[in-house]
Amino acid sequence: MTIRTLSLAVFLAVVATQASAQDKPVTPSSVLEAAPATAWKDIAAEDLMVMTLADGSKVVVQLASTFSPQHVANVRAFARARWWDGSAIIRSQDNYVTQWGWPDEPEPKYPDAVKAEPPAEYEQPLSKAFRPLPYRDAYAVQVGHVDGWPVATDGQAQWLPHCNGMVGVARGLNPDTGSSSQLYAIIGHAPRHLDRNLAMAGRVVSGMDALSARPRGTEALGFYKTEAERTKIVSVRIAADLPPTERPAFQYLDTQSPTFAAWINARANRKDDFFAVSAGAVDICNALPPIRQKP
Amino acid sequence: MTIRTLSLAVFLAVVATQASAQDKPVTPSSVLEAAPATAWKDIAAEDLMVMTLADGSKVVVQLASTFSPQHVANVRAFARARWWDGSAIIRSQDNYVTQWGWPDEPEPKYPDAVKAEPPAEYEQPLSKAFRPLPYRDAYAVQVGHVDGWPVATDGQAQWLPHCNGMVGVARGLNPDTGSSSQLYAIIGHAPRHLDRNLAMAGRVVSGMDALSARPRGTEALGFYKTEAERTKIVSVRIAADLPPTERPAFQYLDTQSPTFAAWINARANRKDDFFAVSAGAVDICNALPPIRQKP
Numbered sequence: 001m002t003i004r005t006l007s008l009a010v011f012l013a014v015v016a017t018q019a020s021a022q023d024k025p026v027t028p029s030s031v032l033e034a035a036p037a038t039a040w041k042d043i044a045a046e047d048l049m050v051m052t053l054a055d056g057s058k059v060v061v062q063l064a065s066t067f068s069p070q071h072v073a074n075v076r077a078f079a080r081a082r083w084w085d086g087s088a089i090i091r092s093q094d095n096y097v098t099q100w101g102w103p104d105e106p107e108p109k110y111p112d113a114v115k116a117e118p119p120a121e122y123e124q125p126l127s128k129a130f131r132p133l134p135y136r137d138a139y140a141v142q143v144g145h146v147d148g149w150p151v152a153t154d155g156q157a158q159w160l161p162h163c164n165g166m167v168g169v170a171r172g173l174n175p176d177t178g179s180s181s182q183l184y185a186i187i188g189h190a191p192r193h194l195d196r197n198l199a200m201a202g203r204v205v206s207g208m209d210a211l212s213a214r215p216r217g218t219e220a221l222g223f224y225k226t227e228a229e230r231t232k233i234v235s236v237r238i239a240a241d242l243p244p245t246e247r248p249a250f251q252y253l254d255t256q257s258p259t260f261a262a263w264i265n266a267r268a269n270r271k272d273d274f275f276a277v278s279a280g281a282v283d284i285c286n287a288l289p290p291i292r293q294k295p
Numbered sequence: 296m297t298i299r300t301l302s303l304a305v306f307l308a309v310v311a312t313q314a315s316a317q318d319k320p321v322t323p324s325s326v327l328e329a330a331p332a333t334a335w336k337d338i339a340a341e342d343l344m345v346m347t348l349a350d351g352s353k354v355v356v357q358l359a360s361t362f363s364p365q366h367v368a369n370v371r372a373f374a375r376a377r378w379w380d381g382s383a384i385i386r387s388q389d390n391y392v393t394q395w396g397w398p399d400e401p402e403p404k405y406p407d408a409v410k411a412e413p414p415a416e417y418e419q420p421l422s423k424a425f426r427p428l429p430y431r432d433a434y435a436v437q438v439g440h441v442d443g444w445p446v447a448t449d450g451q452a453q454w455l456p457h458c459n460g461m462v463g464v465a466r467g468l469n470p471d472t473g474s475s476s477q478l479y480a481i482i483g484h485a486p487r488h489l490d491r492n493l494a495m496a497g498r499v500v501s502g503m504d505a506l507s508a509r510p511r512g513t514e515a516l517g518f519y520k521t522e523a524e525r526t527k528i529v530s531v532r533i534a535a536d537l538p539p540t541e542r543p544a545f546q547y548l549d550t551q552s553p554t555f556a557a558w559i560n561a562r563a564n565r566k567d568d569f570f571a572v573s574a575g576a577v578d579i580c581n582a583l584p585p586i587r588q589k590p
Contacts, residue, residue: 197572209511212390283434
């Protein structure tokens, strides 16, 4: 590696930095390494969706069951009926979304447990667990975190912002809210103008590059033109339904913990040898709660 | 396509929407379609860098010559000496950067015209051409536009923000500012904490997916491990040096024009049939000045 490469490695190594020496600055990764086990909360196996693609990659999505209960109930119902098995990645538009589901009309018959026209679920009353981020946001009155999720609020309602890695429910024109039969993941800069306009199904917690590093579709809006361009979905399962040996297990950093507050502070105030200027702030989409595999 | 697909097409079709009927809402694309020719400004051929990759793709970068004159002078000198020909894409880290240059130490000898240790050029005095964006920013006192570029400011200095598609100069630890021998493009959500910490070389104006849709590297920080993983760079040229028939020509929307102000307003206030709620704001990285091929 060149010096430049090595040095960039330093510059971008926040996640990998060791904080063993007393005189090393506090970094986001040093905060995480020092976190007590109690700062990490298990994600319920019922809230993890596992999508296996024909190229062998696996994408794991944490389902936003407390934000969009009916849309998430539909996700579980589609998965449990194996309804998505054999469908495909149908679209990848640069700096926007990758989307999956059945490419052609009509879609296969919905499982009985699916509610075809769920309520909007675009926003919810602000949770008492809300912890504000002490920095400005271009789109919302305030942003912060609730139970391991990024949240935007007007002071009364809360909603999940369209950050990179967040998963939403495709839909038609109002008042359609989408059935969850087609989902999309944000793969570029956060298109926050979509906030409160679509139901959010969750957040990718593993395998994001299987969605983001995919060749873009050549049709309008990044849709793939041919069957050959579409990567098939082998299966979509809820982790709780998998045999224990195949079941992924993840944890999120408790957003009410002192560790999380320290992590936010370290994200906003970079102090390692690379930085000339520290931002003194971090935006909500650069402050998605850390996720780890359960040790 | 399914209804959902069609409808999502509507929802995401802002760029493609026609505004032929009187009763259609003003959208970002209808504003652009109605723009007078005078609202578009030519980008100088001296300010366009054309990178051709071994897979046949071409990436065109508008060079930020007024923001980082010495780093851009180096880019031109490297290109004119054909110094990058045979180098490679060496790194792709998800939701962060794709980087290119020579993978191994020592780098080939620099061309004589390259200044190996340029000044920082991280910020400049605020331009009189600055037009503020009337919305909040998480990182800077104010953001806005100067001569077709996104800009952040503290009221006195200005700097280019690390938005998706912006190109920066890799460097080592302070006080190294990077020679421009290795460049990177932002491929995910804007890592704005890098602002004022690296010299900015420009912005990708064409071929972005050749950088963003690339398989991520498997080494730490997304570096590619093997020669086979690295896509070779066939050539890097300055457009002014290409034969007229091969020379790309691009224009940016004049950021001091009434059309640009109307475009910003339409970006912040989406009013087509898809939207239930209009954001009433747009962040600087969702407001990069429109670029088009010169008609």
